[in-house]
């Protein structure tokens with residue numbers, strides 16, 4: 001079965017073809033960084049317009065790269081939420097039109113479920129059950145995954161998401177958008193022990209909180225004043241702040257994963273979402289897993305950040321849930337993961 005996947009929930013246009021016999025056979029990703037960069041963040045209207053301009057030609061290219069034609073597709077999957085409403089509508093409209101024209105099922109996909117399943121696309125995929133750490137720009141969640149669609153939310157952030165904290169602190173450090181990767185790069189030349197920043201709610205249950213940490217960086221920058229801005233010394237101070245901030249986020253996430261692994265007795269941890277691309281987080285979690293006796297799975301960085309491959313794959317897993325008749329365009333800006341229904345037949 002060949003499933004076309006379409007991702008347009010935020011600032012990346014992702015398209016891929018998943019073949020249930022061969023895996024991902026073609027994919028393309030277009031990042032809108034250049035469009036949003038000068039605004040310091042995503043401008044929703046510009047995101048929608050760019051998805052609308054790029055999506056159809058990208059689909060044509062990806063299908064050709066897969067060595068097939070549109071008529072060979074068996075289903076179309078698209079991100080139905082959560083995400084930016086206009087951006088979601090672009091992907092949903094094109095997916096529904098294609099499905100209607102080709103007479104094939106159209107499958108609405110939950111973006112976070114797709115992130116969560118992305119590790120399945122790697123060699124040696126994790127078996128159910130496992131704990132998922134979902135860390136993206138809008139979400140930070142610890143989820144007990146018993147099977148496909150069978151999710152129990154164990155803990156989440158009370159305020160900012162981990163990626164959001166990276167992005168906000170990157171702005172404070174005057175780093176370019178998108179802030180997370182830029183901050184991680186700067187942190188490489190900094191000393192993670194230079195500044196003692198808070199580790200909110202450490203060892204206190206499975207809730208997380210990152211807004212206090214962001215405020216602590218703001219206060220630190222105010223205190224340092226021009227010293228953090230001027231010349232070579234300022235550059236080193238900013239790198240030290242970046243490294244200290246990253247260390248605080250990583251320690252907090254690793255601590256919460258450890259607590260959740262212990263309290264559930266699960267043996268596998270799966271990392272998903274954009275912040276999962278962070279090298280320091282990946283390395284530290286892997287070491288902690290080795291020490292404490294649990295396996296840590298994470299997809300390659302390109303499968304952690306938004307992409308079409310995870311949507312095509314999640315669509316295939318959810319093929320049984322595709323509607324019949326005229327396809328509806330579903331766009332759900334807010335859509336809790338726990339609202340999903342378990343799937344009895346799905347991935348193999």
Ligand code: KG4
Pocket residue numbers: 010135136137138139162163164166167178179180181184273274275276277278279304305306
């Ligand atoms: O999953 P994703 O691509 O999009 C959402 O669904 O939100 O995640 C994007 C988030 C952004 O906040 C971005 O700054 C963060 O992931 N991110 C990173 C890194 N790469 C992306 N944060 C820290 N280190 C990275 N290497």
Ligand code: ZN
Pocket residue numbers: 111115136137273274305306
């Ligand atoms: Zn995402």
